[in-house]
Amino acid sequence: MLQYKSNVINTCYRFLLDKEDAEDISQDVFVEVYLSIQSFRGESKISTWIYRITVTKCLDEIKKRNRKKRISSLGKLLHLDDVANWIAGGKQPDADLETSDTMITINKVLNQLPDNQRIAFTLSKIDGFTNQEIADIMKTTTIAVESLIYRAKKKVTADLNLILKK
Amino acid sequence: MNTQDMNKVMQNFDVLENIEPSENWEVNFQNKLDNARFSKSDSVSKFNLVVLVLILINVGFVWNSLKTDDTKSEDKGTKYKTIANELLITSNN
Secondary structure (H helix, E strand, O other): OHHHHHHHHHHHHHHHOOHHHHHHHHHHHHHHHHHOHHHOOOOOOHHHHHHHHHHHHHHHHHHHHHHHHHHHHHHHHOOOHHHHHHHHOOOOOOOOOOOHHHHHHHHHHHHOOOHHHHHHHHHHOOOOOOHHHHHHHHOOOHHHHHHHHHHHHHHHHHHHHHHHHO | OOHHHHHHHHHHHHOOOOOOOOOOHHHHHHHHHHHHHHHHHHHHHHHHHHHHHHHHHHHHHHHHHHHHHHHHHHHHHHHHHHHHHHHHHHHHO
């Protein structure tokens, strides 16, 4: 099972853009895998099942972050800076990434994407994931995946344009 | 902004280097797994306890209603006897 460890961590990293969070969530993924292995009915490949759990966990984490960010913004609006910082937990894409500014921008843009476009787009950027595998993970067809990636690219380009123009 | 800038931004995402799990990964994972197993078995035993209490309450209700029904049927029996006796008296008269 742990042979997928490296791939799971790197998939999490692509979604979360933070090493610590990627490690943390990847551990949660394997905890769930171990606890619910009996419910795995073998309808798909085990790797597909593991990546499906990974994607779900990452999206949950992203939603949690966004929720915290909203509460934190509200705190700042009410001049409760300490509370806002405490709630936000200072989480941004990796500070030690050389291109962290760029990563913050990319993170902003990716946050604007609908969940299914984000999953398809992010997985397509990871080596080794074919459109068929992405389709299996997302329980959809390859044509739908291609369409999702195309729409995601279009939106990312448009949003990047807007952000970089400012 | 030109296409070059944008490509540069996207390239940073495309060529994001793979990370290696830290040395503590296994230890932290094992701790999380142990905690999850413990809390799972704990929640299972709590669930069993709740089910047991519900069954006991249900048995109590059933037993109580059976007991009440017995009394009622006894009451009815006495009533019928009285009526029958009265009828007998009336017919004798």
